[in-house]
Amino acid sequence: MALIEIQNLHHTYHAGTPEAVVALDGISLTIERGEFVAIVGGNGSGKSTLAKHLNALLLPTEGEVRVDGLDTREPASTWEVRQRVGMVFQNPDNQLVATVVEEDVAFGPENLGLPSREIVERVEESLRVVGMLDYRRHQPHLLSGGQKQRVAIAGILAMRPQCLVLDEATTMLDPLGQREVMETIHTLNREGVTVIHITHAMEEAAQCPRMIVLSSGRVAMDGLPVDVFSRADDLHRLRLVLPPIPALASQLRRDGLPVPERILDADDLASAIASLATERVGHGRVGNGAD
Amino acid sequence: MALIECVDLTHVYLRGTPLEAVALRGVTLSIDAGTFVGLLGPTGSGKSTLIQHFNALLRPTSGTVHVAGIDLSQPRADVKTVRRQVGLVFQYPEHQLFEETVFDDVAYGPRNLGLATEEIQDRVQDALRLVGVDPDAFGRRSPFSLSGGEMRRVAIAGVLAMQPQVLVLDEPAAGLDPQGKQEILGQIRTLHRERGLTVILITHSMDEAAQLVDRIVVMNRGQVAMDGPVRGIFRRADELASIGLGVPAITDLMLRLRRRGVAVRPDVLSLEEARAAIWEAVRWN
Structure with a gap:
């Protein structure tokens, strides 16, 4: 029960x-x-x-x-x-x-x-x-x-x-x-x-x-x-907003940065960005990847 | 002289009794006309005591407070003029609504000034529009039939109808849902930008402060612990943490990135700035 x-x-x-x-x-x-x-x-x-x-x-x-x-x-x-x-x-x-x-x-x-x-x-x-x-x-x-x-x-x-x-x-x-x-x-x-x-x-x-x-x-x-936070538009209709970290993560993804989905936590986002930054060392300047 | 000027302001509650409590000790602070100041600090740090000196609800135990050139440490100071210039919005101001209609509630202050009916009408409509409440649709309704966010805005309109030069708000967004928060803070920003109002905002939210204010004053144990432009204050994350405060979520992310060796700017305040800073770091690392 x-x-x-x-x-x-x-x-x-x-x-x-x-x-x-x-x-x-x-x-x-x-x-x-x-x-x-x-x-x-x-x-x-x-x-x-x-x-x-x-x-x-x-x-x-x-x-x-x-x-x-x-x-x-x-x-x-x-x-x-x-x-x-x-x-x-x-x-x-x-x-x-x-x-x-x-x-x-x-x-x-x-x-x-x-x-x-x-x-x-x-x-x-x-x-x-x-x-x-x-x-x-x-x-x-x-x-x-x-x-x-x-x-x-x-x-x-x-x-x-x-x-x-x-x-x-x-x-x-x-x-x-x-x-x-x-x-x-x-x-x-x-x-x-x-x-x-x-x-x-x-x-x-x-x-x-x-x-x-x-x-x-x-x-x-x-x-x-x-x-729940992956449904930003629905949340907005219900008078709610995304917290800053998932909001930034989804914005960066829309910009074309391959940040993993389902990030809620500042530490997870920081590690994801840090590993992207290291990967790109030595690759010279890359485009911003926007669609 | 600045619009508000405190010199060595000390306030002691219940002086000379066993319950004596020093709320402010030697606060020196000046606020210029047209600025937007965030007042931060833990519970009990003296924020509320300080703002009550700005419209003479409290008088200094020692030291001086000048508002618009009027010396409020003088017992015979022109308190009426000061109160007209400095509008104070307390926490949960909707608890102070009392009239039968929204219009009458907002008109209460202007009527007490003895203004002409037409002038009152203009002021009420103007004040309601400023907070995003349609005077035609809401004016005749009972304030108690409104939603929490609407009641809050009507209560703020009641202060605006007095046409103050300075608006002091104690946690104006507390208890509102996320969108209600954004609406009310957006309206306060508009009042500052378009009407040139001087705004002093008490908040516990670092994110709110980062979005809105130009300058931050941090209170701790009755004293001014930090005072400066918002960006500079949020660079001092360790100091803020030592008094129980923090930095905005986005600023905190930048600090975590720097600890991982990603060379982003530390003094980022908004999502837009963070986006730009991250792209730059990813490109050039």
Whole structure:
């Protein structure tokens, strides 16, 4: 059984009123345990609405969402679903509740009514995984944006979820904070946590093994980032763009430089160009090869 | 004197309390009329504190700030004139929309200036067109019925309708989809080029800065850490990395090529420049 199974999911806000807005319009998706999935799409494509269905913050207007086999529409399952799927939101300042880092992380497990030794263990382990153990007695409001987001992630990890959903969790961070959060979620994924990362940053999506593109509440593309990024014109229609490195690689190919296809990464492009440059040593000046 | 001139500007929050925090320490900076400046720096480096001095939302704890010749370290400084000249667009400005129609929201500032109805009408239409929102199609709609990108642009139009000389924007593209980002940044570039507006842009994106600005000021721990033309700043990749920043993706590619012995120029900022530099290196190596 897959961790998340979505069948023909529809969601309409203000259904049955003149303000009704269709946000999700028939989504079917399967996400297996241990996957690392990026979800991208233009503003208003339904990304956040979809995310909120994964831990029963929103319920389907039509269709169904199953998490670890549990139907999210079943009121009796709500808490079990939320223990399995944790959410991290955009603004770190809205997600921290306590005045000391370790108390913030302990908030969830305390509410589970766990014995205090177990809580202490979970808090320590979670802070260690996100690299914030040294800050356990610090005040959250004095941390940097990236550190706050990592504490927010630790708070969710302390609930031992199977799946972490990040809804634009890197959008408000500076470059270092973005890197810290990306490294943290890659580490968690390697340890077995399923990660669903919603982002507008195409460079971040390029780092994920699977990329889902939403448009008008439907799945427009679903596959490897290299395949998604090979459809530049389709992406453009969906209000997205290629990240700079694949954009440059495809431009150079169009110019006639034999750069291999399916390049996403700066290092790969640099080696490809470097070997082309060496090959040409001693061949004298060559034409630009344009068609 | 430059349009904005800070000399030894220091700002301390909650001075004399246990929560005292020094946000700016001895910032000296001058910004000439008509320039496009990128203000970069990690979270907490003092960027937001600094720009709030530019329209007198904050006053110096010590040191001076002059805007258009007005000395804002003086308690009786003409703050009204300064605020009319310096328009500040905060992060997520769409959260500040409040009127019933797009027109009324943009007209709010000009109405408070006591302008004639016709003048208000002209300013609102002009401001909306500048941000690519059709005043006829959108003017009577509720701002809350718009998409995120449209709301953002209407909020910026509200600042433009005050006809400021200086536009200060704090992460104007944050949270927008990639095309929404390009649209709004393109419009800001147009305002600078065609209307001669002085623009100060806070951004976390090195790629955005490379595309848009002439000069970069890097803040770190309340001080100016680097200040110079954009190309020169992005040549200093190691220094940028040491304060948690980076270089644009394309510039980074050039540095990787050089480490592999390919003799490309290091100070490349755009895809077009990279294309030319790579062809040259492949031809002549």
